[in-house]
Amino acid sequence: MKIAYDWTIRAEAAQRPPDMPGWRVWLFLGGRGAGKTRAGAEWLRAEVAARRSRRVALVGPTLGDVREVMIEGPSGLRAIAPTEARPTYHVSRRRLDWPCGARAHAFSAEDAESLRGPQFDSAWCDELAAWPGHGGGAAEVWDMLMFAVRLGPHPRVAATTTPRASPLLRRLIEQAGKGLGGVTMTRAPTRDNAGNLAPGFVEAMEEQYAGTRRGRQELDGELIEDPEGAMWSREVIERARVRLGDIGKGEEISAQLALSPAGGAVFDRVVVAVDPPVSSGPRADACGIVAAGRLDGVAYILADASARGLKPLEWAARAVALARRWGAGEIVAEANQGGEMVRQMLEMAGASLRDGVRVKLVHAYQAKAARAAPVSGHYASGRVKHAGVFGELEDEMCAFGVAGERSPDRVDAMVWAVRELLGREAVRPRVDKL
Numbered sequence: 001m002k003i004a005y006d007w008t009i010r011a012e013a014a015q016r017p018p019d020m021p022g023w024r025v026w027l028f029l030g031g032r033g034a035g036k037t038r039a040g041a042e043w044l045r046a047e048v049a050a051r052r053s054r055r056v057a058l059v060g061p062t063l064g065d066v067r068e069v070m071i072e073g074p075s076g077l078r079a080i081a082p083t084e085a086r087p088t089y090h091v092s093r094r095r096l097d098w099p100c101g102a103r104a105h106a107f108s109a110e111d112a113e114s115l116r117g118p119q120f121d122s123a124w125c126d127e128l129a130a131w132p133g134h135g136g137g138a139a140e141v142w143d144m145l146m147f148a149v150r151l152g153p154h155p156r157v158a159a160t161t162t163p164r165a166s167p168l169l170r171r172l173i174e175q176a177g178k179g180l181g182g183v184t185m186t187r188a189p190t191r192d193n194a195g196n197l198a199p200g201f202v203e204a205m206e207e208q209y210a211g212t213r214r215g216r217q218e219l220d221g222e223l224i225e226d227p228e229g230a231m232w233s234r235e236v237i238e239r240a241r242v243r244l245g246d247i248g249k250g251e252e253i254s255a256q257l258a259l260s261p262a263g264g265a266v267f268d269r270v271v272v273a274v275d276p277p278v279s280s281g282p283r284a285d286a287c288g289i290v291a292a293g294r295l296d297g298v299a300y301i302l303a304d305a306s307a308r309g310l311k312p313l314e315w316a317a318r319a320v321a322l323a324r325r326w327g328a329g330e331i332v333a334e335a336n337q338g339g340e341m342v343r344q345m346l347e348m349a350g351a352s353l354r355d356g357v358r359v360k361l362v363h364a365y366q367a368k369a370a371r372a373a374p375v376s377g378h379y380a381s382g383r384v385k386h387a388g389v390f391g392e393l394e395d396e397m398c399a400f401g402v403a404g405e406r407s408p409d410r411v412d413a414m415v416w417a418v419r420e421l422l423g424r425e426a427v428r429p430r431v432d433k434l
Contacts, residue, residue: 005082007042014188015039017158024182027128027172028160031190031221033197036160038075040124043158045080047122048102055151056096056104057115057123059141061130061389063094066106070126071096077104107145110243115144121152128172129164132389137238138168163223164391165234165398173223190219214395231369231376232397237386240379244302244387248295267293267300272323273417274333275409276315276342287315288413290393291326294421298383301417302326304390306410312341316349323357324350332420334412335361360420368412369401375418384418 008016015035017026026043030036047053060066071077071089077096078086087098096104107114109131123145131138149155163169176185194202202219209215216222248266275288287310291303305322307315323331331351335342343359351357364371378384386394393410400408 005080007046007080011039011042012188012192014186014192015042017043018184018186020184022182023184024156025172025184026156026158027176027183027185028158028188029163029185029221029223030160030188031219032162033190033193033201034188034221035075035193035196036162036188037069037073037126038080040126040158040160041070041075041077041080044077044122044124048098048100049085051100052152052154053122054102055120056102057107057118057120057145057148058096058104059107059109059123059125059145061109061127061132063106063108065127066108067091070124071106109138109141112140112144115141115148118148119151120149121155123149123157125157125159126161128159128161129166129169130161130389130391131168132241138166139171142168163217163221165223165225167235167238169223187221189221229401230398231372231401232379234394234398236379237394237397240382240385241389242300242385242387247300247387267295269294269421270302270326270328271330271332271417271420272319272326272328273413273420274315274319274331274342274346275412275416276312276333276337277409278337286409287318288409288411289315289319289322290410290413290417291322291328292414292417292421293326297422298385299378299418299421300385300387301390301393301414302387304393304410306392306413312345313349316345320346320349320351320357329356330358330360330420332360332362332416334364334416336364362416368408371419372400372411372415375415378418378422383422
């Protein structure tokens with residue numbers, strides 16, 4: 001083997017498969033940029049070269065992730081292989097073929113049923129903690145995969161992921177800790193792979209995030225559970241997750257929704273809510289921009305386009321673009337700080353009654369926590385759903401109410417959207433006279 005392709009001389013300890021007999025699942029938790037994808041791809045390449053892996057399952061959050069990251073990405077299976085051993089990907093068949101005869105099939109974690117039937121001797125799962133959890137949940141996809149990996153004398157699975165609190169990841173970590181199910185685990189922080197990242201990247205990220213909840217998760221590879229005092233929990237959000245195509249009329253409208261995200265008459269009403277930042281610049285708070293729709297008395301979070309460091313006209317243009325994409329008839333914007341300037345920015349960006357996008361300014365007379373509390377209750381009662389995975393918004397929700405966290409701009413925009421769709425009772429508790 002050429003030295004340039006010899007992973008064994010460059011891999012860090014945590015990037016190597018477990019040096020112990022009998023393992024069935026290798027769970028590799030790492031920070032962003034810790035080399036998790038490379039480790040998974042190199043493990044599978046070695047298994048294929050040794051002819052231990054002949055029928056393989058590749059499972060990612062979506063089919064696009066499998067192709068763009070696990071197969072075609074810079075650390076993917078094709079990029080790491082020498083020319084003579086490089087596999088060929090057949091897009092229409094979602095199949096990867098190696099010259100030696102080994103074959104891998106691509107699967108999306110959005111579809112557990114696709115894993116019912118085929119059988120494999122090995123599998124590589126990437127970003128396990130980001131699996132959508134539609135239908136029966138991410139655990140259902142994992143269980144279907146475990147039943148399918150049953151060929152050969154030693155069927156094995158590698159699962160690489162940045163940790164995020166999810167029932168499936170908690171379960172696997174618990175199994176690894178107790179030595180159950182043949183699960184073993186390694187960990188690696190981002191800094192361990194600094195030599196393969198852009199100069200100064202790790203230092204810049206640690207300067208901004210070291211010691212914070214996000215830094216511990218995204219850089220140190222720690223699993224951060226729901227902090228005490230947070231207004232939302234991961235469990236509540238997971239229960240609220242649905243697939244966009246399943247809203248309203250069922251799967252028969254999936255194609256329509258894919259072509260027109262708002263789905264025509266599927267939603268009674270769609271709004272975009274904006275929580276403008278007080279200032280602009282790289283250190284300013286993010287501008288919260290969230291789209292939501294309502295159907296049969298339930299509010300659905302459709303998109304989170306929030307961003308940091310935008311100038312007023314830039315965040316306004318972003319909000320207007322989101323409104324047009326989802327067919328929103330109204331942009332609801334908090335105007336406590338900017339007043340009429342907020343309306344002017346949105347109108348300059350293209351919001352107008354003529355184009356079917358009305359601007360409504362709202363003012364906060366309560367603290368953020370007081371406004372958010374009843375919305376949290378709506379989540380618990382099933383009146384708010386997430387049509388997809390919104391990682392940064394959900395992280396912010398599960399830290400909301402905890403001292404020391406950043407300003408909850410995404411949460412504030414989401415709360416305004418739910419208020420607008422479900423009425424004032426969404427933000428004010430009802431008091432009945434006795």
